[in-house]
Amino acid sequence: MEKPIIELAVENMDEFNELIKKAQQQSAELEKTLSSIKTFQPKISYPNLERKQC
Incomplete structure (x- = not known):
């Protein structure tokens, strides 16, 4: 028994490739x-x- 071929x-x-x-x-x-977050230096x-030291 042959299986049907679906194309x-x-x-x-x-559109898919652009996404x-x-x-x-x-x-x-x-x-x-x-x-950048991991190496952030505040x-x-x-x-x-x-101001108080002046």
């Missing part, structure tokens, strides 16, 4: 942002103490 075509494959590309770009941006000042 189909995805007509909006370009994949966009997701990859966003992922790269998120990686960069996460790296700059702290004490305005009230600086």
Whole structure:
């Protein structure tokens, strides 16, 4: 008994590929942002103490 063959075509494959590309770009941006968060060095000042010392 032969199995039936079903053929189909995805007509909006370009849109799908664009979405994949966009997701990859966003992922790269998120990686960069996460790296910046991990290496963040806060700059702290004490305005009230600086005024009292003058």
